[in-house]
Ligand SMILES: Cc1cc2nc3c(=O)[nH]c(=O)nc-3n(C[C@H](O)[C@H](O)[C@H](O)COP(=O)(O)OP(=O)(O)OC[C@H]3O[C@@H](n4cnc5c(N)ncnc54)[C@H](O)[C@@H]3O)c2cc1C
């Protein structure tokens with residue numbers, strides 16, 4: 001296989017890789033370096049995050065699983081510092097060297113920071129990545145006054161976000177007109193009026209010359225001597241291509257990395273795509289043209305005859321609630337142009353179409369942008385408009401808001417529906433028909449429509465509705481169901497179970513109209529969990545709805561054998577237990593005996609028919625090393641023996657493990673208890689971690705040491721062991737009741753928000769009620785290995801292998 | 809040509825629980841026996857068609873399908889065909905039931 005390396009793990013680059021995988025799934029061994037510590041996410045939506053409409057999780061475009069499934073080696077948090085084009089090799093800042101046959105540079109760009117005094121002070125940021133966003137969100141909690149420098153697209157979206165975060169916002173702009181590159185004076189003044197009404201304060205025609213403050217910013221000064229206060233300054237004056245690696249490695253760079261019509265740089269086998277690339281003297285800053293570049297490059301690299309990239313005309317929109325505007329092409333009259341205009345000041349609508357030689361060359365729409373796709377098509381296709389009246393060009397086909405079925409019917413097949421991804425109506429209709437799609441999600445997956453800014457989603461929905469006709473279920477098309485067997489979401493399922501008093505998996509599937517009578521591996525375990533969560537000790541577990549490990553109470557290994565891990569509370573054992581384990585391991589020829597990560601001993605490679613005997617001889621409880629339940633409570637030695645220990649970590653660990661063992665949880669739960677902040681039990685990366693301090697315990701939550709490495713957040717500090725137990729019980733029960741099945745606490749915490757959960761837990765009554773439900777649930781569990789040893793029926797059904805010798 | 813058909817008694821019908829899989833070893837052949845909710849019994853080779861293998865008998869049974877316990881492939885009990893998006897095939901065996909005794913036809 002040939003080696004393909006990509007520098008930069010952003011929107012344009014990863015899209016290019018997706019296109020390559022579609023064309024030649026097996027051709028390349030792919031390695032990607034990304035400076036940011038995240039998988040590829042939708043940068044466009046950072047504005048929505050700031051405005052509070054969505055969460056970081058929801059804007060991930062390619063989750064880590066995607067890289068794994070496609071065998072892509074991904075190095076995040078690692079940047080490439082040098083390309084050795086002679087040896088065809090890249091070198092990272094961590095000294096890693098990777099060879100390539102083909103190399104793609106997709107390093108994007110960074111915020112342009114004004115080179116003025118004070119620009120390096122605390123509280124000054126660009127607006128480019130998750131890190132910038134987090135910084136702004138954090139500042140908004142501690143400070144009041146923000147100043148955004150730059151009245152363009154990015155600046156206004158940032159300003160709107162900061163207003164939503166509760167800050168006072170000034171927008172500083174060098175020009176007399178906002179978004180002067182996209183809007184004419186009329187549209188710009190309408191926009192300004194609307195944003196002022198929303199609470200923004202504009203400082204027009206001001207040139208910032210200095211940022212004031214000591215360590216942290218306190219304000220800024222303009223050229224005219226005027227000063228304003230600021231606790232946070234966001235620079236949104238423009239972007240600058242990331243070209244250093246290319247430049248230092250001898251690749252020809254102008255404003256961006258210069259490429260030809262096939263995205264090839266001046267050095268063979270090295271390509272550039274995205275905001276870092278300069279094509280025919282243009283560096284693009286919107287995804288639509290970048291995705292077109294990606295397509296061309298994918299064809300080229302895969303060895304297909306490729307159409308050359310000839311440059312793009314782009315259309316822009318502003319993602320601010322309450323503002324609808326669209327702009328594309330030229331905006332100013334130049335003597336050879338003629339305008340068609342309609343201005344309705346009363347309704348706040350303005351349209352101006354610039355034409356030259358009977359063709360549309362520019363569009364500005366404010367207020368009503370419904371015609372943007374139609375007009376944009378006429379512009380890009382250079383349609384002759386001499387036969388049309390200006391009224392018919394300007395008038396929407398339908399005056400009501402929203403898109404009616406007639407509009408969809410009359411929409412030509414080649415009309416662009418998703419500008420970001422270049423998807424036409426025809427492509428969407430065809431995908432729906434040939435692939436039997438029924439939801440917006442599916443359409444996005446198959447066609448890419450709606451995967452970027454998301455603006456086209458209502459239109460895609462309308463097309464879906466129109467194409468499916470009567471089969472279309474509006475409601476069902478928009479939400480995510482728990483699996484393909486039903487259209488119900490998690491919330492609806494739980495509601496229905498409660499409202500209809502459903503008590504078994506079978507009943508749930510029957511009553512709620514499952515389209516696979518007996519469900520699948522996604523919904524059956526989930527329903528079983530929700531039933532147990534809702535009905536507590538009144539629910540009889542459906543063992544056959546659990547997946548293999550939980551059903552067998554042992555971990556299946558890849559060769560069909562199992563592992564046995566007995567419980568060792570708090571990682572504390574006795575000589576007697578060790579002798580038993582050793583004897584069993586010897587007697588059954590156990591191929592591997594190993595200390596596990598959770599401080600206990602695992603026996604690996606055991607045949608299923610030996611399981612009951614081994615359990616009986618061990619006579620120890622199951623460690624549930626296979627379950628979606630409390631796995632282990634890892635402890636350090638603590639005050640009993642350690643000279644640093646301030647608390648008895650082993651005693652607390654054992655009490656926790658004894659109390660919560662066997663409890664069903666949405667996904668596995670791990671705990672750690674340390675007796676001092678040196679934290680030998682790694683409590684900071686556990687679902688719940690406890691750290692002893694003088695006079696009490698700190699409780700950390702939401703840590704994860706696995707695939708999605710995450711440090712726990714300090715949840716609260718309590719004084720005694722009883723308080724620890726009370727808080728932990730309530731917290732776990734709240735997780736059980738509100739998490740989606742299979743959602744780890746780290747994801748759950750990020751979805752609900754730390755503060756929200758702290759707020760819930762602050763109420764003593766709530767905690768009490770949660771603990772009561774927890775205790776009622778805990779009553780139902782019995783030791784599963786012991787049960788198996790004593791039940792012939794269970795042994796016969798699950799653990800017997802019948803061996804028949806023919807002819808005997 | 810003479811064809812030998814071997815019929816091997818493997819289990820009592822009434823002992824089998826619905827939605828459960830049983831593993832049966834006949835000489836060196838491993839067979840997974842399943843009984844569905846509708847009371848139909850199927851026999852398949854006890855080996856997942858996934859390239860990395862694994863057994864089928866401990867998989868989740870839903871209607872006339874079993875899900876491979878390790879890789880979650882969905883396999884038809886009727887004809888052994890792996891369902892989309894995955895592809896593959898598991899050998900199936902005919903079953904005969906006489907007076908509560910289940911025979912696998914090899
Ligand atoms: C707030 C905001 C709103 C936006 N809104 C819109 C919109 O509405 N519509 C629209 O079309 N576009 C919008 N954009 C622009 C769009 O996000 C970008 O055009 C697009 O992300 C560019 O893709 P890219 O792959 O070229 O660069 P990026 O997505 O920036 O990816 C480049 C990646 O490479 C990494 N990198 C850089 N150097 C190195 C190195 N040496 N080694 C390893 N990794 C490196 C960077 O860390 C980065 O993660 C918006 C952008 C922002 C910031």
Ligand code: FES
Pocket residue numbers: 417418419420421449450451452453454455456457
């Ligand atoms: S128009 Fe942006 S995602 Fe479709």
